[in-house]
């Protein structure tokens with residue numbers, strides 16, 4: 001069985017972060033493992049506090065896994081601070097990990113800084129070059145490139161700029177563009193590929209980015225080619241959003257299907 005690792009933060013409400021990643025891995029019938037970078041106190045209404053995990057313990061968690069278990073692919077989510085980023089990058093380089101999906105988590109939908117503003121440069125310098133695929137949403141792509149993105153043409157320009165930072169592929173997600181469809185675009189350094197789905201009219205989109213990146217990692221871990229991995233992950237997130245639901249008073253979580261592709 002494929003062995004998938006998520007390196008990310010914990011979401012106490014279970015909709016995003018490590019919890020969403022592990023649910024996604026289970027739904028894809030791969031074995032999930034986790035390295036926790038931070039513990040957040042959050043629910044459907046917002047993020048209220050963050051406790052970063054000591055970088056030494058983050059390193060030990062990664063070593064404990066790699067010294068014992070062959071990892072099929074890794075998803076990286078919330079990395080919080082400069083020392084966390086450097087530690088993850090150095091340790092994954094030590095183990096020569098190539099199959100990395102980087103979700104450059106920066107600000108929660110409720111507006112909380114999940115990446116400290118002074119850590120942006122470290123993310124660009126140390127983690128982006130290691131990524132097989134990076135999956136920024138539009139606000140994240142704007143921060144990384146320093147450019148405003150309001151159109152598909154601007155999404156393409158941003159993808160090109162981010163590609164120059166060293167990942168093998170860039171997937172700019174279009175969930176934040178207010179259009180009838182939700183279109184993500186992949187850039188491989190030469191061509192653009194579009195992944196379009198009908199926008200689901202729901203407020204319950206907590207954890208969409210985490211789920212999509214984990215599904216891509218699971219598919220890559222199974223040996224799928226990048227374009228199939230993204231197409232299948234996009235189908236998964238579409239179904240998960242279509243079946244999202246309200247818990248609590250705010251933005252509810254997406255639903256994770258087991259055996260969804262056999263349904």
Ligand SMILES: Nc1ncnc2c1ncn2[C@@H]1O[C@H](COP(=O)(O)OP(=O)(O)O)[C@@H](O)[C@H]1O
Nearest residue numbers: 137173174175176182183198199200208209212
């Ligand atoms: N309302 C929606 N209907 C259908 N797909 C959506 C919707 N909102 C987001 N998506 C899709 O979910 C994934 C995550 O998108 P996005 O919201 O851009 O990222 P993030 O969750 O990181 O902010 C993308 O594939 C995007 O196209």
Ligand SMILES: Cc1ncc(COP(=O)(O)OP(=O)(O)O)c(N)n1
Nearest residue numbers: 009010016017108109207208209210
């Ligand atoms: C611990 C943790 N990690 C990541 C996120 C961001 O999740 P995302 O799916 O990108 O979007 P929102 O959940 O913020 O809607 C998070 N909230 N918590």
